[in-house]
Amino acid sequence: MPSHTADLRLAARLADAADSITTARFGALDLAVERKPDRTPVTDADTAVEDAVRALLAEERPDDGVAGEERGGTTSAQGRTWVLDPIDGTKNFLRGVPVWATLIALVSDGTPVVGMISAPLLGRRWWASEGEGAWVRDAAGERRISVSGVSAIEDAYLSTTHLGSWTEHHSREAYLALTDACWENRAFGDFWQHCLVAEGAIDIAAEAIVNPWDVAAAQVLVTEAGGRFSDLNGEPRYDQGSALSSNGLLHSVALRLLSDGRTRAAKARHS
Incomplete structure (x- = not known):
């Protein structure tokens, strides 16, 4: 199983870049909002985040594909593709509800192998990579996480x-x-x-x-x-x-x- 340590470090950098944009635009009085064909909202923060993340990926991983909610792209059963949701929870974001996050995944040969979820207004960031466990960082620090044992x-x-x-x-x-x-x-x-x-x-x-x-x-x-x-x-x-x-x-x-x-x-x- 290949190590994805470098990819995970890059995903953290991408999340940092996203957080700097989303936190600055959250609650902004001049936030621009449009409607996509499916009638879901998109803000100028959504597009700014995806553009910034794509620019970093072009520098750091020029041979990888990119698929994002706002700028398009597709994944395939072969190769590496970064899958982006610049703001998951846009309706919350534009209404001032602090439950939203930037989602970043690396999909390799059709399988997600790195995941980064950053929710700065919740003060939480979750991440995982194949074979390396799942983690969260919050006000209490950084720790490994696991699912419940409820069986009924x-x-x-x-x-x-x-x-x-x-x-x-x-x-x-x-x-x-x-x-x-x-x-x-x-x-x-x-x-x-x-x-x-x-x-x-x-x-x-x-x-x-x-x-x-x-x-x-x-x-x-x-x-x-x-x-x-x-x-x-x-x-x-x-x-x-x-x-x-x-x-x-x-x-x-x-x-x-x-x-x-x-x-x-x-x-x-x-x-």
């Missing part, structure tokens, strides 16, 4: 996105089957819920609709913390349009609940 779904703490996204992109019944089975559920949303799974603070995070840049960094973070990451059908992929992260112990039962919910919905439609 009725004891599980779940985070999901809002019900409307499940109804539109997946299955309302699947959402209800999973949430009803768990002890507690919240919608921490975006990157944070997957980081909380990696830390062991919650046990499952599920999203009905994601883009590759939303979860590439989360995949390596969760798996290096001892958990499991897949799409909602169980494929261990970050680029299939949905995401399920867990402590591993609960993954199979969560997938079964989601499948059962979809099956019931399909039978109801055809009855």
